[in-house]
Amino acid sequence: MRVTPQHYRVAFGFTSAARTIQLPLLDFLTGQKRRCFAERNQSSVPPRMVVGRVEKGRSMRNSFDYIIVGAGSAGCTLAYRLSENPDVNVLILEAGGWDYNPWIHIPLGWPRLLLNRMNDWMYFSEPEPGVGGRPIECARGKVVGGSSSINAMAYVRGHRGDYDRWAAKGLDEWSYAHVLPYFRRQESWEHGVSEFRGGDGPLSTRFSRYADPLSEMFIAAGRSAGYDYTPDYNGKQQEGFGQWQATIRNGRRCSAAVAYLRPALKRNNLTLIINALTTRLVTQGNRVTGVEYIRAGVKRSAAAENEVILCGGVINSPHLLNLSGIGDPDDLRSLDIDVKVPLRGVGKNLQDHLSAAVTYLRKEPGPLHKNMRLDRIASELGNAYFFGKGIATDLPSGGMAFLKSNPDEKLPDVQLIPISAPMTAAPYLAPFRKSYDDGFAIRAAVLRPESRGYVRLKTADPTQAPMIVQNFLATDKDRRAMRAAVRIARDVGRQKPLESLIAKELAPTANAYSDADIDAHVDATGISVHHPLGTCKMGHASDPTAVVTPDLHVIGIERLRVVDASVMPDLIGGNINAPVIMIAEKAADMIQGRAPLAPARV
Numbered sequence: 289m290r291v292t293p294q295h296y297r298v299a300f301g302f303t304s305a306a307r308t309i310q311l312p313l314l315d316f317l318t319g320q321k322r323r324c325f326a327e328r329n330q331s332s333v334p335p336r337m338v339v340g341r342v343e344k345g346r347s348m349r350n351s352f353d354y355i356i357v358g359a360g361s362a363g364c365t366l367a368y369r370l371s372e373n374p375d376v377n378v379l380i381l382e383a384g385g386w387d388y389n390p391w392i393h394i395p396l397g398w399p400r401l402l403l404n405r406m407n408d409w410m411y412f413s414e415p416e417p418g419v420g421g422r423p424i425e426c427a428r429g430k431v432v433g434g435s436s437s438i439n440a441m442a443y444v445r446g447h448r449g450d451y452d453r454w455a456a457k458g459l460d461e462w463s464y465a466h467v468l469p470y471f472r473r474q475e476s477w478e479h480g481v482s483e484f485r486g487g488d489g490p491l492s493t494r495f496s497r498y499a500d501p502l503s504e505m506f507i508a509a510g511r512s513a514g515y516d517y518t519p520d521y522n523g524k525q526q527e528g529f530g531q532w533q534a535t536i537r538n539g540r541r542c543s544a545a546v547a548y549l550r551p552a553l554k555r556n557n558l559t560l561i562i563n564a565l566t567t568r569l570v571t572q573g574n575r576v577t578g579v580e581y582i583r584a585g586v587k588r589s590a591a592a593e594n595e596v597i598l599c600g601g602v603i604n605s606p607h608l609l610n611l612s613g614i615g616d617p618d619d620l621r622s623l624d625i626d627v628k629v630p631l632r633g634v635g636k637n638l639q640d641h642l643s644a645a646v647t648y649l650r651k652e653p654g655p656l657h658k659n660m661r662l663d664r665i666a667s668e669l670g671n672a673y674f675f676g677k678g679i680a681t682d683l684p685s686g687g688m689a690f691l692k693s694n695p696d697e698k699l700p701d702v703q704l705i706p707i708s709a710p711m712t713a714a715p716y717l718a719p720f721r722k723s724y725d726d727g728f729a730i731r732a733a734v735l736r737p738e739s740r741g742y743v744r745l746k747t748a749d750p751t752q753a754p755m756i757v758q759n760f761l762a763t764d765k766d767r768r769a770m771r772a773a774v775r776i777a778r779d780v781g782r783q784k785p786l787e788s789l790i791a792k793e794l795a796p797t798a799n800a801y802s803d804a805d806i807d808a809h810v811d812a813t814g815i816s817v818h819h820p821l822g823t824c825k826m827g828h829a830s831d832p833t834a835v836v837t838p839d840l841h842v843i844g845i846e847r848l849r850v851v852d853a854s855v856m857p858d859l860i861g862g863n864i865n866a867p868v869i870m871i872a873e874k875a876a877d878m879i880q881g882r883a884p885l886a887p888a889r890v
């Protein structure tokens with residue numbers, strides 16, 4: 289069976305019922321005050337074109353100490369930390385617009401964002417031979433908050449061994465002991481501060497409150513299958529079955545824009561310009577001195593006295609480097625781009641988590657099913673949006689597991705994500721629309737694949753998307769790991785506690801046991817878990833595949849750094865929003881020449 293946007297649609301399907309909720313009231317609802325450059329300056333520019341802060345009584349300046357390209361997870365974090373110093377001026381340029389879309393803020397709205405590709409760059413990979421020759425959707429947020437405004441809100445840091453592996457590769461300052469203080473600094477964990485968790489950071493984190501017996505039964509099934517339980521997979525022990533943690537505050541998404549950017553915009557030394565596509569770095573000799581960008585069809589430029597920091601994400605940061613003549617000289621010359629810095633690693637080393645789901649029909653409908661009746665779900669969406677209460681303030685998923693596919697693995701190499709909504713879920717209302725058969729899925733992801741893809745320019749036109757090749761399941765080891773992951777999910781589904789909720793397995797179908805059967809299922813339905821990284825890999829200048837140094841300077845050129853998912857050298861065992869924010873938190877200290885936080889002793 290092929291998973292298409294239509295499948296997502298029916299899996300989570302919300303129709304026009306809640307489409308009527310619009311966002312002129314957003315500022316009121318979220319208690320945010322957003323002032324608009326255009327309004328404040330009585331300009332004729334429409335308010336949504338340029339939003340931001342400028343120094344009072346002055347026209348908008350064109351020279352800044354720091355220019356940040358991209359207001360995503362990393363960019364918002366950096367904007368907040370750099371502008372804490374009132375003596376520096378910071379400009380942040382964002383290609384997308386404001387996050388007015390209500391589906392961004394209602395946690396249950398996430399599937400709708402994804403299936404309709406809202407606030408998204410609309411990227412797809414090239415046809416992927418490893419997954420049946422299908423182009424794979426590669427969603428990336430194009431809006432303030434970037435991908436943190438359209439992600440599934442899971443708060444996961446990865447395994448401590450991931451960062452110790454980075455350190456063992458020579459990135460000493462990125463060991464677990466070195467990064468843990470920055471994970472703690474980023475968050476406000478609902479259960480308060482501890483040696484692992486933060487208590488007063490900008491990003492609100494909490495356990496899922498989605499109430500469904502399935503969540504408990506999933507964890508019980510894991511234990512019955514012989515796996516551990518972990519009370520906090522972001523704490524002492526990642527491995528095992530535990531409760532889903534989410535970046536949700538007061539019943540609404542806590543994106544990087546909500547957590548970091550909006551509070552920072554209260555400061556007069558931070559300027560945000562939205563709908564501004566950065567097209568090129570401006571250089572003088574071997575130094576980056578600013579950027580060019582297009583806004584409202586007009587080419588503009590801004591100068592950076594100290595540094596330009598690229599936070600455009602895993603696809604766009606290498607894209608912008610390439611457009612500026614930094615990259616593989618052969619690729620650049622083939623498009624008649626002058627080579628400024630030959631750096632073969634730019635755009636290479638692309639890695640992502642691939643997943644496949646085992647799906648089930650429930651014996652009895654779950655709690656979301658009851659609430660999907662059209663009148664109820666409309667009221668629940670309103671309840672979540674206006675008051676931050678009710679079933680729509682969470683994703684229908686309460687559990688999570690990090691497991692070893694075999695005891696020889698050093699770290700958990702499989703992630704299980706239960707999703708309590710069926711493929712046929714949609715609002716219903718008799719006699720107009722029949723209700724659906726309720727079900728759920730266990731999605732299994734391979735955490736540290738060997739396969740590597742790339743991002744490469746297709747044309748020198750900055751408004752055109754680059755070529756994305758993921759190379760999913762290009763190695764036998766990855767293929768075997770994927771089979772093992774699906775088998776683990778099925779094994780969990782067959783345990784007594786879950787058995788009591790399951791009427792039957794729908795896919796891959798109960799009798800499909802062979803490697804060929806599972807491969808066919810993955811070929812037809814495998815999708816990205818949306819954690820691509822690695823295209824501007826961090827490493828030492830002696831590493832020919834490295835793009836940035838351990839302090840995130842682009843190799844071979846001055847006053848330019850990359851700070852986003854692209855610098856991660858390899859995949860960590862989990863979702864990557866929290867690690868990207870951690871990287872930006874740490875980068876902020878590096879950029880300002882501050883002593884790093886003292887390494888943790890845990």
Ligand SMILES: Cc1cc2nc3c(=O)[nH]c(=O)nc-3n(C[C@H](O)[C@H](O)[C@H](O)COP(=O)(O)OP(=O)(O)OC[C@H]3O[C@@H](n4cnc5c(N)ncnc54)[C@H](O)[C@@H]3O)c2cc1C
Nearest residue numbers: 358360361362383434435439440441442566601853863865
């Ligand atoms: C559908 C989906 C679900 C996900 N689910 C989860 C999850 O549940 N948990 C989790 O931890 N992670 C999840 N992730 C991954 C995580 O959100 C991202 O890895 C992370 O947000 C990436 O941060 P970033 O700063 O590298 O890039 P982004 O957050 O993508 O930010 C890049 C920003 O730069 C802007 N930009 C790009 N190019 C330019 C340019 N030329 N000029 C100006 N602006 C530009 C973009 O518009 C964007 O706002 C998910 C991602 C997606 C897409």
